[in-house]
Amino acid sequence: MTSLKDVAAAAGVSESTVSRALRGTGRVSAATRARVQEVADRLHFTLSRSASSLASGKTMRVTMVFTDSLNTWFNSAAMQGAYEVLADAGYDLVPLIVRTQADLRRFFDQLPGNRNADGMIVVSIMLDQKQVGILEDLTIPSVGLDARAIGGYSATVRVDDMNAMRQAVQLLNSLGHRRIGFVEMPDNPDFQFSAKLRSGAFFDAARSMGYEEGDLSLFEGRDFGKFRSFQDAVSEAANRIISKRERPTAVCVETDDFAIALMYALRKVGLRVPEDLAIVGFDDNALSSMAELTTLHQDPQLMGRMSAEKLVTLMRGKTLSDPHSMLQASLILRATATRVG
Amino acid sequence: MTSLKDVAAAAGVSESTVSRALRGTGRVSAATRARVQEVADRLHFTLSRSASSLASGKTMRVTMVFTDSLNTWFNSAAMQGAYEVLADAGYDLVPLIVRTQADLRRFFDQLPGNRNADGMIVVSIMLDQKQVGILEDLTIPSVGLDARAIGGYSATVRVDDMNAMRQAVQLLNSLGHRRIGFVEMPDNPDFQFSAKLRSGAFFDAARSMGYEEGDLSLFEGRDFGKFRSFQDAVSEAANRIISKRERPTAVCVETDDFAIALMYALRKVGLRVPEDLAIVGFDDNALSSMAELTTLHQDPQLMGRMSAEKLVTLMRGKTLSDPHSMLQASLILRATATRVG
């Protein structure tokens, strides 16, 4: 395999000069640079990233940590957004899935001594105090994407759940719904990070707008999470909604995917949406417009881009004027939430 | 930053022993191994991948090459499948998007001298003869995923388009459709790799079943590909279908995404699906069941897994008994293709 040494020999210059010419750093005469480049092209030479990395101390790699599959609507878009920015800046993006508490513990145990990335983007993970401490002591920057709390991260990008839920409650209130509820996603039984923030925000908003405890229902994710499949969880959630005494006339659902599946399940047993139950989702994914789902729009690809931009700035040793970005979700009015009755 | 040397010092053994103990290679006494591991854990030590890679000649990295966004239905599922297998085998997965002919040329120009991956998975790319030659000369194995031709790749995983299209035509024939057509995806104007194989297979199947040229219509991707947005392309395709003299009573569409968008566009102007036009898609993605689309099911996550399994076997220096896998798509009967008339 041809190495930098071969290029140096073929071009009649030193290895130092080849290195500088190819990377465009340091002072090299235009003529020399051109000759080196020409020889390198002819020999199909590429720098060994491992060797460069070892010598320079920069890995030119970014780890993107997920708790869930890469092909969810949110994760895949966030990764695409981050990829675009990182590729432009010369960084490789390396996805890592951390599914269980044990995985996560191992990951954090090894973090302090980890020299295998110049930075990381951590997606949708709730950290405990110890983990926050580890991040703070890290020599490489970390960006929290969909981080529900700022602690530990050098920068964060998130959606304003509080305000989003306020908009949703406001809508339901304006439409005359007096009994409302929130439906959580099924918990991953093996994993503790499912944030309760969105449901918490929903109820806070509702109370501040005059709803009383008796008006509010929570359909808890852990009640469906013990079921084997997504469909089982959907059935159980639908069942609990139907059999609820004093059933709400409207619910918010934690994500569009769950909202849409739920809507189909409810209609199948004869509950009319929106007449009997209004539904508001969260995400505005590709299914939502087709399902005519009223929902809150967020843009994970943009969030991925923003996270990567912050990270690149930090990896270059600069500081951020706005390390923590909070985006607003926008309410998309469609057919599943209409006036009560 | 703590290095292997520090671990060796703290454990009172040589660096060689630490290396062997931590990687579980070579003969190390159980007691020594345990002590080394304990010290390594205490110091939060992780091997530097760059240094390991440089010393061993293995990068433990796999490049996965796409021509399109990471968050398409097919790509994200394929990546998830490949990730699962590669992560288990200790490899990092590094996505690479090659959007233009120029990108692709540069990529292949640099491939021969590239030491930055131990193997690669190439998704949905049509290769020319020169590129096939480059792959064949490569020292690292390459797997073609959704490779429409075998040439150059050490192994391939694909769907049997021929047979899938035969099933589709057979269905339309059984349902009494005598005038049928195929709708291609809009071309990426900047890119030449959109395969014509699926439409070719469709017409081959139709002819072999007695359809005459006058019965068959092709709606070519390049006719919609010059439009700016996906929606524009959909509109143009719908327009061409509607204004076709001797309009077909049924069409196959290259992918579900395009089929569903097309269906909505057609219904909007009053064409009834399936009464006026039956539609069969390809993919069976999450939208299809909701849209009640009759389609051909394929499983990109499984294809990603299979590709990675083949690649891992090859990277370990073993040979494959079945390097080229062809999966069958299965026809999913739903509401958009019914008896003619």
Place this chain on the structure above:
DNA sequence: CTGAAAGCGCTTACAG
């Protein structure tokens, strides 16, 4: 089972 030593292929002060 364990260690000393060479070497992987670069980058980067340091000198000139």
Place this chain on the structure above:
DNA sequence: CTGAAAGCGCTTACAG
């Protein structure tokens, strides 16, 4: 602007 040399942190024959 260019080169000689040290060194990044590992792995792996080679010896014992």
